[in-house]
Amino acid sequence: MFDLKNRKALVTGGSRGIGKGIAISLAKAGADVVVNYYSKVEEAEAVVSEIKKLGRQSYAVKADVSIREEVVKMVNEMTEKWGEINILINNAGLLGAAPFTEMTEEEWQRVLNVNVNGYFHVAQEVAKQMVAQKKDGRIINIASIASGQIGIGTPMSVHYGTSKGAIVAFSESLAGELAPYGINVNAIAPGLIETDMVAGFTSNKTVLDSFIARTPKKRAGQPEDIGYAAVYLASDEADYVTGTVLYVDGGYLAV
Ligand code: NAP
Numbered sequence: 022m023f024d025l026k027n028r029k030a031l032v033t034g035g036s037r038g039i040g041k042g043i044a045i046s047l048a049k050a051g052a053d054v055v056v057n058y059y060s061k062v063e064e065a066e067a068v069v070s071e072i073k074k075l076g077r078q079s080y081a082v083k084a085d086v087s088i089r090e091e092v093v094k095m096v097n098e099m100t101e102k103w104g105e106i107n108i109l110i111n112n113a114g115l116l117g118a119a120p121f122t123e124m125t126e127e128e129w130q131r132v133l134n135v136n137v138n139g140y141f142h143v144a145q146e147v148a149k150q151m152v153a154q155k156k157d158g159r160i161i162n163i164a165s166i167a168s169g170q171i172g173i174g175t176p177m178s179v180h181y182g183t184s185k186g187a188i189v190a191f192s193e194s195l196a197g198e199l200a201p202y203g204i205n206v207n208a209i210a211p212g213l214i215e216t217d218m219v220a221g222f223t224s225n226k227t228v229l230d231s232f233i234a235r236t237p238k239k240r241a242g243q244p245e246d247i248g249y250a251a252v253y254l255a256s257d258e259a260d261y262v263t264g265t266v267l268y269v270d271g272g273y274l275a276v
Pocket of ligand 1: 059113
């Protein structure tokens with residue numbers, strides 16, 4: 022079950038945190054994985070080494086997902102090297118913090134450029150390739166419990182909450198359009214996962230304890246919790262699952 026042998030996966034922001042957890046989970050399930058990163062080459066190369074130790078192919082590629090040309094180059098390189106792309110994990114993202122009335126145009130644009138335009142660039146370039154391959158494909162977008170709808174709002178990070186809400190709508194809309202090509206599109210909405218992005222919360226014991234107290238599973242999430250969800254959505258067994266949001270939050274939104 023959940024065998025991803027010979028599948029070729031691209032994980033954006035795979036050098037650290039959730040992306041790293043997903044990249045390694047996919048490799049453990051049999052996939053070969055391209056690890057995209059923005060600036061942290063050593064971290065990205067360490068993930069590549071870990072994947073190679075599992076007996077899978079891997080390499081790291083630097084690309085800013087908010088810049089179309091860099092994404093085109095990354096996707097073309099992967100297609101030339103490996104022939105095809107079967108799984109895309111759109112994960113690279115930024116959090117920002119600023120009171121709304123003081124938020125600058127630049128702060129707003131930077132978060133939206135990476136968290137929304139970046140997902141658009143990578144999904145579009147990969148979708149072109151997947152459609153041309155005439156094979157089943159999987160696009161998995163990492164949203165958040167901060168996506169709105171049934172999720173939580175993000176005071177002091179309105180740009181971030183806005184971007185994650187957009188990714189849920191993006192995933193639903195794209196799912197309908199790509200289903201005729203055998204491409205499933207879903208979102209995963211993580212709760213609080215211990216990574217660098219949220220170190221400001223998790224390093225504060227009072228904040229972390231109050232979060233855990235409110236979470237039915239009584240712990241913070243780890244990157245591999247999201248990795249397991251991604252393996253499922255990438256698998257053949259998830260063939261009938263598209264256009265949905267899988268919340269992986271320890272029950273946080275359920276209470
Ligand atoms: P993280 O630890 O800060 O890692 C961010 C990753 O994104 C890094 O690999 C980074 O590359 C990459 N990245 C940043 N900007 C990029 C760009 N412009 N182009 C390409 N790559 C870029 O964050 P994380 O917590 O793992 O978050 C991953 C995703 O999960 C994000 O979309 C985030 O919104 C979402 N999420 C996180 C949580 C949480 O609690 N952690 C909860 C819900 C959703 P470098 O290493 O090279 O800098």
